[in-house]
Amino acid sequence: MGSKEEKHIVIEFQKKILQEAGCSAEVIAFLDEIEDEVFCEYYCFCFLDGMPIEEVRRIDSVPVQNWKDKIKRIREERTGYLERLFVPDAQVTQQISKLHEKAGRVFKETEELRDTINTTLKQTLKIQEEALVQQKESYQSTLASKAELLKDREDKIQSLLSEIEQNKAVWENEKKDLLLKLEEKKTAVKEEEKKEAAFTEENPINNRERKKKRWHFFCKENKKRGIQDNNNEFIETYLAEDTFNDAQKEFLIQCLEEGDSVQEMKNYASASLTPAMMQRLRQVRKKRRERPW
Numbered sequence: 001m002g003s004k005e006e007k008h009i010v011i012e013f014q015k016k017i018l019q020e021a022g023c024s025a026e027v028i029a030f031l032d033e034i035e036d037e038v039f040c041e042y043y044c045f046c047f048l049d050g051m052p053i054e055e056v057r058r059i060d061s062v063p064v065q066n067w068k069d070k071i072k073r074i075r076e077e078r079t080g081y082l083e084r085l086f087v088p089d090a091q092v093t094q095q096i097s098k099l100h101e102k103a104g105r106v107f108k109e110t111e112e113l114r115d116t117i118n119t120t121l122k123q124t125l126k127i128q129e130e131a132l133v134q135q136k137e138s139y140q141s142t143l144a145s146k147a148e149l150l151k152d153r154e155d156k157i158q159s160l161l162s163e164i165e166q167n168k169a170v171w172e173n174e175k176k177d178l179l180l181k182l183e184e185k186k187t188a189v190k191e192e193e194k195k196e197a198a199f200t201e202e203n204p205i206n207n208r209e210r211k212k213k214r215w216h217f218f219c220k221e222n223k224k225r226g227i228q229d230n231n232n233e234f235i236e237t238y239l240a241e242d243t244f245n246d247a248q249k250e251f252l253i254q255c256l257e258e259g260d261s262v263q264e265m266k267n268y269a270s271a272s273l274t275p276a277m278m279q280r281l282r283q284v285r286k287k288r289r290e291r292p293w
Helices: 004-020 025-033 037-048 053-061 067-086 090-202 204-225 228-239 246-257 275-290
Strands: none
Touching: 004 025, 004 037, 025 037, 025 053, 037 053, 037 067, 053 067, 228 246, 246 275
């Protein structure tokens, strides 16, 4: 197998390798117990593979017929150790295979689910995008319609304001004309009243004579008609007292001449009303009587 010197050199080299690999002193010292450097080399490989020293001692203690069988046994034991260390047994392999199959199925289902989710998301996003586009178009159309409606309303408002300004000017002119006419009418009425008052004061005898003639006329006419009592009632009610002024009495006499009875006069004759007001009330009464039922 070689000289002792060569053996020593080989063993020292192997020890140095084990030392650098971090093996314990017991492992390194074990090589001194082995006589054959070839066995030392195989045991050195076992130690480098991580085989415990107890396992190596067990292998070395098994008797064999020759050195070749021992080397073969060391190889088999080393291979078995490595298989146990790195290669799982059949049951574990089967479990791992099932897990791989299950993981494959899960991965495939996950891929299919992911594809389905992606497709659904794309469709949903497309639908939402189309809905947003339609909503945007609808909003734009609505805003355009509202803007047009607001513009029309603004135009109408401006037109009405312009018309109001024009009518306001017309109304102001008409108001001035009416006020002017009213003042002229008031002035004319006052002038007429002044003239009538002046005439009455200047001709009191003629005025009394005119009233007497009227009264005689009423009496004469009433005798013809057979309603003397009505005339007496008229004189007592409207002429004898100073309840009515001269203008009111003249109006009531005119109404009597036109055929109104005392009872009819009671519907419109009032000392608090002017002749014009009593005339309007009289016309209302006549219209009601003439209205067909």
